[in-house]
Amino acid sequence: MSKESIILLLFIMVLFIIGGCQTQELNESGVVAGLGIDLEEEELQVSMQMARPALPGQSSGSEPAFEVVSAKGRSLSEGLRKITLLFPRNPLVAQANLLVIGEELAKTDLALIADSILRNPSIRKNAVVVVAREVSPKDVLNTQVAMESLSATAIPRMLRNQERQMGIYQEVSLEEFLNKLARPGVDPTAPAVTLIDSINGKAIRLEGTAVFKGREMAGYLDSRESRGLRFLNPGRIQGGLINIPAPFEGPGRVGIEIIRSQTKVEAANTDGQIVMRITYIGEGNYYEQTGEADILRLENIPVLESICAEQIKSDMQACIKQAQKLKSDIFGWGNIVYSQHPAVWAELGPDWEEIFPGVKTEIKVEFELRRTYVTDQSLHYQ
Incomplete structure (x- = not known):
């Protein structure tokens, strides 16, 4: 066997090994579509909406396409890591494109989570930020949306569609939100979502804009x-x-x-x-x-x-x-x-x-x- 053939064979073997490792890692991970954070009994309640993987031979049926897992912690990082005590897979937080902030946390102090979010490289800074109005982030993430498998992907789409059609609310990214939070001379805002009664139980509705004064929510704008x-x-x-x-x-x-x-x-x-x-x-x-x-x-x-x-x-x-x-x-x-x-x-x-x-x-x-x-x-x- 020539030298070139040996090198090519070794290269192919390395690719197979790397590919196998990546497949194993993916099989041991859970894709996080949305992240919710609220303050409950002086602890941060962290909720993750996980996309439920399709198992071999399993029909979709009427089961939701997601699982919501929650844990409490004295800090955001502790709450995120405590999820592993309840969930067998490694949560891929980097896939989350929605951050739902609870009303209690918003009214108390965003400093409880801002530093951790800024430092954490796994949290996407282009994720969409909303405030859960008179409901918990966990309930928002647990709600099924018509024509969509995940509320964490439905809410950003609702914001983009209504902006083109109605022109009421503006989508706010996590990066924009944090920049305004840290910059003097400007205060951040975020669209608010709530739950309303519908034929099939509960439905998500865009409901006002949360207004912050520094690190605390001061109130809402109506439509x-x-x-x-x-x-x-x-x-x-x-x-x-x-x-x-x-x-x-x-x-x-x-x-x-x-x-x-x-x-x-x-x-x-x-x-x-x-x-x-x-x-x-x-x-x-x-x-x-x-x-x-x-x-x-x-x-x-x-x-x-x-x-x-x-x-x-x-x-x-x-x-x-x-x-x-x-x-x-x-x-x-x-x-x-x-x-x-x-x-x-x-x-x-x-x-x-x-x-x-x-x-x-x-x-x-x-x-x-x-x-x-x-x-x-x-x-x-x-």
Whole structure:
């Protein structure tokens, strides 16, 4: 046998050995789809949603495609490792794409878990963060979702789909959440989920936005305020639907689909007083109407655009009012002041928590209708 053949044979043998080791390791592991953490009796309760492997000769039947395993610990790492006392496989936490934070933990102190999450290389920093509202993370992970095998994959999909369709809530990654938690001049937020009654038992529903003040949750935004937060975030957004009163037709409604928009926020300094100047420019399509009035006449377009602009501005103002009531700078205005007026921030920064609730705003909204889809005529009934 030639030297080259021996080397090739050894190389193939090494590949088989490595492959066998990897297969054995995978067979001894459990894939973690979602991670839940809450505070219970002064200990951290850690819950993992494990994807249940399909065993040879086993039919799927009506059994759920997952198993939820929970353990308590005095720290996050202890809770994570105590799972091994209950579960025969090594949990692959690196596969988890959802982190559910319990309401009790959120209201107490995120410092109980933040350092451990930041240091742990196995926890994905692009995982989606949500807060379990009036329910436990364990119950959220234990809930089956229609058309989905795992709630840990369903919730991120729900967030992405509703953002395109409704434009209410924004997906928040763990990395973004931790960055805002550690950065002065901005407070983090996260979408909230809850459980509601359904025909088949319980169902998961997106329900508000959790607002944090430093390391503790201060309260929630409702759906309207959450939409306002999305409008207020600097940068470009796409998708969403505005439902406005139909002009000239009593109780009718008009649906306007947002196709693109951009928000710019500047901090104006007038004699030491900070005023946040917010400019929103958006475009949308005429999507639907109730009733048969001929609304889409040329002379009515500016009226529709004005109503849309007022609705967007009103949602922004509602969000600002609630955030200032909670004393939580979820807009990052402090960071904007620091970037644009560092000398002013040096003076205001130490007292920003008390200054923020009184900050004035100037909001300018421009909205333009672009298309009417299949027809530009209203349906006339017999």
